[in-house]
Amino acid sequence: MSYREGHYFSLEDHSFENTQSSINFFEISVKNLKEIWRETLEKGMHGICFSMYEDGQKPGDIISAEQVNRRIQILKPYTQWIRSFSCIEGNEHIPRIAHQNGIKTLVGAWLSDDLELNEKEIEGLIELANEGCVDIAAVGNEVMYRGDLTEEQLLAYIHRVKEALPNIPVGYVDAYYEFSHRPNITQACDVILTNCYPYWEGCPIEHSLNHMQSMFGSAKDAGHGKRVIITETGWPSEGGSLKGAFASNENAMQYFIETQNWSRQNNIEVFYFSSFDEGWKVGAEGDVGAYWGLWDKNEQLKF
Numbered sequence: 001m002s003y004r005e006g007h008y009f010s011l012e013d014h015s016f017e018n019t020q021s022s023i024n025f026f027e028i029s030v031k032n033l034k035e036i037w038r039e040t041l042e043k044g045m046h047g048i049c050f051s052m053y054e055d056g057q058k059p060g061d062i063i064s065a066e067q068v069n070r071r072i073q074i075l076k077p078y079t080q081w082i083r084s085f086s087c088i089e090g091n092e093h094i095p096r097i098a099h100q101n102g103i104k105t106l107v108g109a110w111l112s113d114d115l116e117l118n119e120k121e122i123e124g125l126i127e128l129a130n131e132g133c134v135d136i137a138a139v140g141n142e143v144m145y146r147g148d149l150t151e152e153q154l155l156a157y158i159h160r161v162k163e164a165l166p167n168i169p170v171g172y173v174d175a176y177y178e179f180s181h182r183p184n185i186t187q188a189c190d191v192i193l194t195n196c197y198p199y200w201e202g203c204p205i206e207h208s209l210n211h212m213q214s215m216f217g218s219a220k221d222a223g224h225g226k227r228v229i230i231t232e233t234g235w236p237s238e239g240g241s242l243k244g245a246f247a248s249n250e251n252a253m254q255y256f257i258e259t260q261n262w263s264r265q266n267n268i269e270v271f272y273f274s275s276f277d278e279g280w281k282v283g284a285e286g287d288v289g290a291y292w293g294l295w296d297k298n299e300q301l302k303f
Contacts (some may be wrong), residue, residue: 025254035303037253040260041301043293045071046269047106048294049232050094051276053299058280063090069097073277074299076101083231083271085141089125095105095133106231106271108138108173111157113148122157126164129268134168136299138193139163140232141173143262144182151182158188159184174229176215179222186222194202194219195232198255205251208235209258216268227269233259237302241287247288257296 023036050071052063068090075082083106084094097104107128109121128134139158143149149157154172162170171191179186179194186192196215199209212233220228235255236247256272265272277297281289296302 009146019233023257025250032249033253035248036257037303038301040257041078045079045260045272046248046263046273047083047248048075048079048142048275049083049271049273050075051274051278051293052085052091052094053278055226055279057184059086059157060089063093065090065093065097068093071276071299072097072101072122074295076103080104081106081135081269083138084108092124092128095128096131099133104135105133106136106138106229107134108141109157111140111143111149111154112146114202118157122161122292125161129165129168134165134250136148136172136191136193136229137168137170139170142175142179142195143172144174144185155188160186162188162190170226171229176219179219182221186226192219192223192228193231194228196230196270197233199242199245199247202245202246205235205246205254206238208245208255209262212259213262214272220257229269229271231271232273233270234292235291236288236291238291240286242288247291250301266299 011044023034032044053061055069057063069163072082081104082094082098084091087109095107098105107125109125111118111121125134126136129137140154143154144151158170158172159202169190171189171193172185173193173195176196177192179192196212198211203211214229216228229260235252237249237252239247253262259270259272262268274292275293276295276299277293279290279297294302
């Protein structure tokens with residue numbers, strides 16, 4: 001997910017009263033921050049988004065089961081769930097290997113304006129579910145934001161998957177505000193799958209947790225009692241800035257710590273974005289796109 005014109009953070013639009021961090025990040029050293037970050041990671045995450053590609057690889061490349069397995073073994077001690085984004089080109093290995101290792105899966109079919117590929121994605125998602133490898137099915141990711149399909153086309157895919165998989169929760173992934181803007185899609189979903197990025201709205205780090213909570217609240221209100229899962233949230237460790245949001249090691253650590261503590265204390269299901277740095281994202285998101293991982297591109301923990 002990248003910058004969305006028209007959605008900016010403004011302190012005037014928020015009243016932050018009920019959430020304060022238990023840690024004063026202004027008064028701790030970088031050394032202590034790294035220790036708290038590592039302790040937080042060791043406690044484990046609900047979920048993490050799977051980063052598929054090594055340096056020099058990109059979507060469209062065929063990825064081996066061996067590569068997927070190696071990365072899942074790295075993530076296995078730290079997460080209960082893994083989220084995948086596609087069901088073809090080697091992505092189908094992710095839910096299979098995750099389940100073999102006792103990890104639950106949120107499996108996505110990547111939808112675009114390529115209807116032929118969409119058919120392969122939908123068929124792949126249904127096949128994986130029938131194998132018992134899908135705990136939650138996501139039909140599309142930010143399709144409305146990109147304008148790749150009409151709402152009617154997306155709804156047809158959602159209903160098709162729901163009919164094929166009556167015993168599996170089916171949803172659609174998009175930014176938090178889309179679920180109030182598009183009630184027909186929200187109604188069709190069994191579960192609301194929302195992306196919440198304070199960074200991409202130019203939010204300063206000191207207000208980021210509160211802003212993310214307001215994003216979650218917006219999606220929850222739109223869902224009218226439906227289960228709501230944060231399918232992506234994170235902070236880049238380098239690559240520049242956007243308005244009041246600055247990419248840095250310290251800010252990335254702080255955001256991870258605060259997000260995980262809030263998630264754990266309030267039983268909120270969060271898939272952190274992301275597992276490994278991926279260089280191919282520079283083209284889509286600018287320099288910052290390559291630095292969202294908890295692990296670097298060489299699969300080493302950053303901090």
